[in-house]
Amino acid sequence: MDFDTPLAEAWIRAIAAAVEKEQSRLxxxxxxxxxxxxxxxxxxxxxxxxxALDGLQPTGPGAVLTKxxxxxxxxxxxxxxxxxxxxxxxxxxxxxxxxxxxALAEALAAGLDAVRAxxxxxxxxxxxxxxxxxxxxxxxTAAADGAGLPEAAAAAAEAAEQGAxxxxxxxxxxxxxxxxxxxxxxxxxxxxxxxxxVFRTLAEVTAA
Amino acid sequence: MKKLINTPESVLEDALAGVAAAHPExxxxxxxxxxxxxxxxxxxxxxxxSGGGSGHEPLHGGFVGPGMxxxxxxxxxxxxxxxxxxxxxxxxxxxxxxVVFIVKNYTGDVMNFELAAELAAEEGLEVRTVLVNDDVAVxxxxxxxxxxxxxxxxxxxxxxxxxxxxGAPLDEVAALGERVNAASRSFAxxxxxxxxxxxGKPGFDxxxxxxxxxxxxxxxxxxxxxxxxxxxDLAAEVVDTILTDHHLTPGDEVxxxxxxxxxxxxxxxYVVYGEVAARLAERGITVAxxxxxxxxxxxxxxxxxxxxxxxxxxxxxxxxxxxDTPALKRA
Numbered sequence: 001m002d003f004d005t006p007l008a009e010a011w012i013r014a015i016a017a018a019v020e021k022e023q024s025r026l027x028x029x030x031x032x033x034x035x036x037x038x039x040x041x042x043x044x045x046x047x048x049x050x051x052a053l054d055g056l057q058p059t060g061p062g063a064v065l066t067k068x069x070x071x072x073x074x075x076x077x078x079x080x081x082x083x084x085x086x087x088x089x090x091x092x093x094x095x096x097x098x099x100x101x102x103a104l105a106e107a108l109a110a111g112l113d114a115v116r117a118x119x120x121x122x123x124x125x126x127x128x129x130x131x132x133x134x135x136x137x138x139x140x141t142a143a144a145d146g147a148g149l150p151e152a153a154a155a156a157a158e159a160a161e162q163g164a165x166x167x168x169x170x171x172x173x174x175x176x177x178x179x180x181x182x183x184x185x186x187x188x189x190x191x192x193x194x195x196x197x198v199f200r201t202l203a204e205v206t207a208a
Numbered sequence: 209m210k211k212l213i214n215t216p217e218s219v220l221e222d223a224l225a226g227v228a229a230a231h232p233e234x235x236x237x238x239x240x241x242x243x244x245x246x247x248x249x250x251x252x253x254x255x256x257x258s259g260g261g262s263g264h265e266p267l268h269g270g271f272v273g274p275g276m277x278x279x280x281x282x283x284x285x286x287x288x289x290x291x292x293x294x295x296x297x298x299x300x301x302x303x304x305x306x307v308v309f310i311v312k313n314y315t316g317d318v319m320n321f322e323l324a325a326e327l328a329a330e331e332g333l334e335v336r337t338v339l340v341n342d343d344v345a346v347x348x349x350x351x352x353x354x355x356x357x358x359x360x361x362x363x364x365x366x367x368x369x370x371x372x373x374x375g376a377p378l379d380e381v382a383a384l385g386e387r388v389n390a391a392s393r394s395f396a397x398x399x400x401x402x403x404x405x406x407x408g409k410p411g412f413d414x415x416x417x418x419x420x421x422x423x424x425x426x427x428x429x430x431x432x433x434x435x436x437x438x439x440x441d442l443a444a445e446v447v448d449t450i451l452t453d454h455h456l457t458p459g460d461e462v463x464x465x466x467x468x469x470x471x472x473x474x475x476x477x478y479v480v481y482g483e484v485a486a487r488l489a490e491r492g493i494t495v496a497x498x499x500x501x502x503x504x505x506x507x508x509x510x511x512x513x514x515x516x517x518x519x520x521x522x523x524x525x526x527x528x529x530x531x532d533t534p535a536l537k538r539a
Contacts, residue, residue, distance in 0.1 A: 077283050119319070171351075178353045181352075
């Protein structure tokens with residue numbers, strides 16, 4: 001099984017649905033240590049990607065993800081728009097067609113690189129990097145061990161979810177939450193949580 | 209929540225329509241969310257563009273006009289604008305001498321302006337970015353997103369705007385902006401929290417008799433909470449906090465901006481300014497120029513911020529230069 005154009009479209013649509021469903025939870029997490037708009041910002045952004053995809057004649061899976069990324073940058077604002085937008089644009093640019101598990105692993109790694117280049121966050125800063133980093137590592141390891149797309153994506157989803165949970169005891173060092181200092185400890189990072197959704201939906205659409 | 213709005217969703221567009229109706233000297237592109245000067249400079253002039261979340265009015269749209277900004281890009285309330293807005297603004301006002309982005313140091317603003325600068329560069333525009341980070345309430349800049357941009361933004365926009373109006377080249381205008389930011393420090397105290405229309409309730413809970421010392425303009429937490437004290441004590445504390453960080457020495461001159469956060473009566477602002485001036489005099493600091501009023505607000509937050517900018521001949525002269533904007537006028 002390869003990561004092709006229908007799968008790429010299904011992934012973006014699944015993220016939009018997941019963000020819609022989890023909007024209030026993301027907002028709740030963001031209200032605790034941020035300004036409470038993570039859920040609504042992502043909902044607005046991914047809803048716009050659906051409209052953008054409806055009018056697109058994609059030339060491959062990369063074009064789908066690039067378009068989604070560009071739309072997020074244009075519609076979201078805040079920090080999450082540029083970060084997720086850059087990530088999807090980088091994944092799209094790095095994605096060959098057709099892409100097997102190893103190629104998708106490298107494209108996802110390019111997405112992580114883009115997030116880190118723009119946000120300047122290190123692992124442990126309590127950001128989306130803390131979910132994205134273990135997810136890419138797990139995807140890579142699984143692909144190197146000969147796993148297919150569904151298995152590699154499932155491993156990545158699990159790692160991302162664990163990474164999000166692991167942000168709870170961390171003190172935020174980036175973004176608005178960093179102004180709370182020690183008071184940011186004990187809360188799960190909303191960005192890492194939405195990244196876990198991104199990888200969980202990838203597992204779901206590749207398993208379907 | 210009691211607010212003079214139609215719907216929470218339409219606040220920004222409705223307000224931009226009002227700006228357009230009230231200020232024919234501005235061109236307001238409501239769909240693209242860009243406010244520009246309606247007139248055009250005669251020859252090539254460095255274009256100054258700023259932007260940020262809405263809710264801080266008159267920042268930035270109220271500072272668009274001759275002698276200050278060429279364009280402003282308002283985002284949703286307390287949410288940074290998107291790169292498309294800054295790109296549209298840059299294309300609209302660029303006149304062959306390059307563009308300066310004036311960016312307050314918040315994670316979202318920094319990222320969106322960075323992407324906008326990349327897009328503008330791809331279109332062949334020369335862009336410099338001046339980052340404003342004057343809020344001394346943030347004590348730990350290494351392990352946080354760094355000091356926030358607040359009141360100094362007004363001084364950067366005014367002085368850099370004056371320099372650009374005289375035809376100074378791009379690098380000189382950007383360097384002046386950086387110099388003014390480096391010479392400025394701010395500190396704020398909130399009496400109440402702001403209510404974002406879409407949220408419908410105050411951004412943080414503050415008991416009736418308590419204040420947030422070191423608050424940010426989006427309600428970011430400050431250094432501590434304490435009981436309300438007389439204005440004299442608060443003014444002295446704010447002056448002393450800034451001077452501890454600023455290393456001004458007796459005999460130095462400053463430009464002082466005493467800024468209301470949105471719901472503070474001018475009567476109270478002048479009470480505070482009187483005490484600020486007295487404390488500065490005690491500390492041997494001379495106020496060369498002062499500005500008292502609502503310039504960098506936080507919706508309906510009650511409270512004030514003080515910005516002190518170390519002055520010199522050039523800065524005072526640029527500060528005094530003519531300006532004609534909705535919120536700041538000087539012949």
